[in-house]
Amino acid sequence: MYRYDEFDHAFVKARVAQFRDQVERRLSGEITEAQFKPLRLMNGVYLQLHSYMLRIAIPYGTLAPRQMRMLAHIARTYDKGYGHFTTRQNLQFHWPALKDVPEILEHLASVEMHCIQTSGNCVRNITADHLAGAAADEVADPRPYAEILRQWSSLHPEFSFLPRKFKIAVTGAERDRAAIQIYDIGLHLKKDAAGRLGFAVYVGGGLGRTPILAKKIRDFLPEEDLLAYVTAILRVYNLYGRRDNKWKARIKILVHETGAEELRSQVEHEFAGIKKGGELKLPEADIRAIQAYFAPPALEPRPEGDAAVAKAAAEDPGFAAWISRNLHTHKNPDYACVTISLKGIGEVPGDISADQMEAVADIAERFAFSEIRVSHEQNLVLPHVARADLKQVYDRLVKIGLATANAGLVTDIIACPGLDYCALANARSIPVAQQIATRFADPVRQEEIGELKIKISGCINACGHHHVGHIGILGVEKKGSELYQVTLGGSGDENAALGEIIGRGFGPDEIVDAVETIIETYLSHRLDKSETFLAAYRRLGPAPFKEALYGSEAKAA
């Protein structure tokens, strides 16, 4: 993975010293809250219901064991012994004291981590396919480009005060596991007919109050033009993006109001000008130098894997279930990508204890070439595990309660922190996820239902991606009580779609029953087991689901 050079170290260290001074001045009263708030946000420090919250950037979701151990240390020493992985592949601590944050940042810097640009109207942490560099279906590893974008966007003077926050996601496979169409810019790394690497460029996706899928404005952008083109997009946005209304300030609104075609020609015009100057052209040598940091590990042949897996699966049904659910095909047939589910039944989606962090770090070191990934689905991934070692990995995960075999199933639910922590929330998300998971805990039933993505947000900001859930749940507040609105048919992959609101909302005591009704309706209407929930919904439309949920009320409406 990428290692800081001297410049990176000096930059992050200087930033820690600067924030330490700012915190001291705030605590002594030398600067006011109004002066301090933007400074703390620039360093990832939010204020929530119970405490401050610190958001730590995990660039493109790649973590090393030494970094995971440091997160465990911080969780134990400065927080309440756990952390929370988010849909942005970041980690949040929900209980740090402001006075301790400079020290925490110093610890993070010692393992090449920071919280810079995890808030504010700037280019945020760049996310990527969590199987990057490992998945069999990948054209090329997208992370070197995410790293180039990270370096370019860090403290970029022109783009530090954008109309609103700006998020970029990159994927390197046809199968979009990074949900690029819900990002301000989505980049799909691919090859042209001549075998050159480049990107399909999507612009103007986003969820929140006005969910919109991104529009493709370029079929193929050669890799050396990446920075020139992204600069052109940001320049157009910086110039024309609305600053008069926070709710209309994202680039999705600009694309919508300007029209994708017109915006494309504005971007192309700007791009042509930048290209003429030539200074943003990525030198081939620089791209290859960054790529070298992401070179795949030396994977020795381990042909004994298949026999070992078959034998272990025959002896241990738990292992058999886990390998059938939580593995993804690796480029090398002797290896597999392993999903570590952070969705144990009844657990908090995305939460992990300090002990579990350390155990995962140990496993990654011993069996996974010291690589850990964070997925936007709030799980962890070990991208390179020899199939021959899977049983050992599984046994260790069982010991720490992280061997739930449910990746991609009904209990593998995304949930934002919601009203249990978040000051912006209208309703709780996590308890709904826990109750649904508990209702569908039976592994046989989960398998019978098959692939199903439930995503829950505690307010319209949609951190839980509910609009692109096969079943999306949005918490709202109505007359002082929680109410849950359900959307169906959303999807965040290469065939992205926004879910449709199915009808009136459900109270906290009704929502799990409603989800069960929806699932039972799917089961009774599907053609056969191979027709997934999403496929069935796309074929059937909302009518049978409405009928099942609201009965005659639906007909009357």
Added chain:
Amino acid sequence: MKILAANRLTDGVAVWLGEDDVWVEDISQARVVRDKEGEESLLRTGEVAFQRNEVVDAELVDVEVVDGAIRPLRLRERIRAAGPTIHPEIGKQALKRAVTLV
């Protein structure tokens, strides 16, 4: 009826303005006011504490008093008073203070 809630500057912990203008970590010790005058007095004290860099985000919270216990009307404020509902072992509720979350 209202009380004044805020977060303490140094650690962000949720606090309420109690008797004698002391900030308390336990909502049951918050000072309840019943009229405009009382609200203004809370807000004035909150503003002074804000200026003194003791607390941030001070705001009035609607409450009722049930069997002698203060209960915020909004779930958000009840969760703030108790701690995350998903972690009964964490937050103020873990201290077994007089917090009832309904």
